Amino acid sequence: MRSKDEILRWVVGTLTSEFQLRAEDLHPGAHLVDDLDLDSIDAVDLAVNVERELGLSLTEGDLKSLHTVQDVVDLLHERL
Amino acid sequence: MTRRVVVTGMAGLCPIGSDWKSVRDALVAGRSGVARVPEWEDVAGLKTRLGARVPGFEVPADYPRKKTRSMGRVSLLMVRSAELALADAGLLGSPELASGRVGVSCGSSTGSPPAMDVYARQLFVGRTTSGIGGNEFLQFMSHTAAANVASFFGVRGRLVPTCSACTSGSQGIGYGYEAIKFGLQDWMLTGGAEEFDVMEGAVFDVLFAASTRNDEPERTPRPFDAARDGIVVGEGAGCLVLEELEHARARGARIHAEMLGWATTCDGRHLTQPDPEGMEQVMRLALEGAALPPEAIGYVNAHATGTETGDIAESRATHAVFGARTPVSSLKGHIGHTLGASGALEAWLSIEMMREGWFAPTLNLEAVDERCAPLDYVRGEQRAREVEQVMSNNFAFGGINTSLIFRRFGE
Numbered sequence: 494m495r496s497k498d499e500i501l502r503w504v505v506g507t508l509t510s511e512f513q514l515r516a517e518d519l520h521p522g523a524h525l526v527d528d529l530d531l532d533s534i535d536a537v538d539l540a541v542n543v544e545r546e547l548g549l550s551l552t553e554g555d556l557k558s559l560h561t562v563q564d565v566v567d568l569l570h571e572r573l
Numbered sequence: 574m575t576r577r578v579v580v581t582g583m584a585g586l587c588p589i590g591s592d593w594k595s596v597r598d599a600l601v602a603g604r605s606g607v608a609r610v611p612e613w614e615d616v617a618g619l620k621t622r623l624g625a626r627v628p629g630f631e632v633p634a635d636y637p638r639k640k641t642r643s644m645g646r647v648s649l650l651m652v653r654s655a656e657l658a659l660a661d662a663g664l665l666g667s668p669e670l671a672s673g674r675v676g677v678s679c680g681s682s683t684g685s686p687p688a689m690d691v692y693a694r695q696l697f698v699g700r701t702t703s704g705i706g707g708n709e710f711l712q713f714m715s716h717t718a719a720a721n722v723a724s725f726f727g728v729r730g731r732l733v734p735t736c737s738a739c740t741s742g743s744q745g746i747g748y749g750y751e752a753i754k755f756g757l758q759d760w761m762l763t764g765g766a767e768e769f770d771v772m773e774g775a776v777f778d779v780l781f782a783a784s785t786r787n788d789e790p791e792r793t794p795r796p797f798d799a800a801r802d803g804i805v806v807g808e809g810a811g812c813l814v815l816e817e818l819e820h821a822r823a824r825g826a827r828i829h830a831e832m833l834g835w836a837t838t839c840d841g842r843h844l845t846q847p848d849p850e851g852m853e854q855v856m857r858l859a860l861e862g863a864a865l866p867p868e869a870i871g872y873v874n875a876h877a878t879g880t881e882t883g884d885i886a887e888s889r890a891t892h893a894v895f896g897a898r899t900p901v902s903s904l905k906g907h908i909g910h911t912l913g914a915s916g917a918l919e920a921w922l923s924i925e926m927m928r929e930g931w932f933a934p935t936l937n938l939e940a941v942d943e944r945c946a947p948l949d950y951v952r953g954e955q956r957a958r959e960v961e962q963v964m965s966n967n968f969a970f971g972g973i974n975t976s977l978i979f980r981r982f983g984e
Binding site for chain 1: 638639642643703704705706707708
């Protein structure tokens with residue numbers, strides 16, 4: 494079990510390094526599509542990163558349930 | 574009623590430079606872009622260790638991630654050359670890009686090999702989709718160069734992917750020309766690109782068509798030379814902005830040259846063995862389309878890659894059309910064989926040389942192979958010559974032949 498803070502750090506680190514987003518924009522309520530301009534292709538690439546680095550496979554349903562940075566953190570916290 | 578087509582933008586990235594001035598200096602100095610490739614040393618069976626890369630290419634910092642994520646190096650090179658050509662034409666950011674009257678016609682031999690590698694390892698070897706992201710296919714699909722150019726610049730007209738190996742670039746120009754000539758588009762981004770990768774080296778190596786003069790990279794390839802021993806693969810991208818003449822005049826565009834015609838044919842026989850009859854025929858058809866006799870061509874830019882059979886066949890075909898009276902050279906001694914980019918780069922450089930009134934020699938051509946026809950080979954040093962028309966020829970696996978004709982622009 495990882496803490497939510499650890500997971501948030503991983504999410505922020507991944508979104509900044511892999512998706513060239515700015516850390517200051519990645520507050521928990523930031524909307525993945527409306528605020529961060531991510532799209533369906535980015536969702537697939539996020540899932541690849543999650544699987545490679547955290548060993549967790551996400552389903553299409555999982556990805557569709559993610560709307561904010563906090564949603565990503567919560568899902569990963571629940572599964573890990 | 575057909576329309577006249579002119580070249581209003583030109584640019585290229587190649588192993589000896591990424592602007593005309595740098596390339597010109599290297600052509601005049603006899604400087605080669607070929608080097609040894611140390612990272613190929615571990616490939617079992619691979620005999621060639623030579624390549625010609627675009628030095629110092631970096632993705633411009635202002636290219637947005639959502640545009641570059643779908644690009645392998647082949648698309649990045651193509652997009653950058655298109656950006657430079659658009660800027661040269663004064664059309665960067667033009668609202669006409671989205672009008673439906675402007676299109677893209679370009680290609681490469683293949684999409685980006687490193688993206689193929691992900692699929693090969695995971696799916697074919699590992700039998701899993703794990704690790705495959707959303708962009709790999711977009712980077713290696715056959716029309717990745719053309720599609721990424723359209724996406725990057727917001728082009729909404731025709732998309733013509735000309736993925737035909739070594740004629741990808743020349744067919745890109747040719748089909749773009751036709752779209753304008755017949756009134757279907759007003760201007761087109763045309764050309765081709767290729768990305769340097771061991772896969773390209775291996776393609777020719779397994780056919781015993783790659784040069785193995787590994788300890789003398791600056792002395793190979795040697796088009797038409799008796800001691801030639803094959804191709805050196807290279808990379809690059811070239812783009813011509815082709816535009817309908819009246820459209821160009823109306824906006825006061827600087828016109829580099831007029832494209833008078835082209836032809837493309839295929840041999841319909843063998844996929845790798847060159848066919849001199851097909852080569853001769855495509856040159857004659859291009860002349861016919863441009864309504865010119867052979868003597869109107871003042872310079873022929875040969876495909877001549879440095880292979881034994883290809884150079885002989887091409888020289889004989891060229892001789893059948895032009896005899897020994899027309900200067901001929903190949904730029905592959907300087908830049909290697911840039912495959913999908915070669916037709917576009919060679920068209921660009923042929924136009925630049927015509928504008929300046931001189932033509933580069935074939936680098937490394939010291940003693941012409943006796944089996945090659947007795948052409949007027951430009952060798953040793955550049956040839957000063959004022960000419961009105963040039964021809965640029967390319968030939969590809971698949972038995973594909975192309976011949977492009979450009980004229981110095983005048984009213």
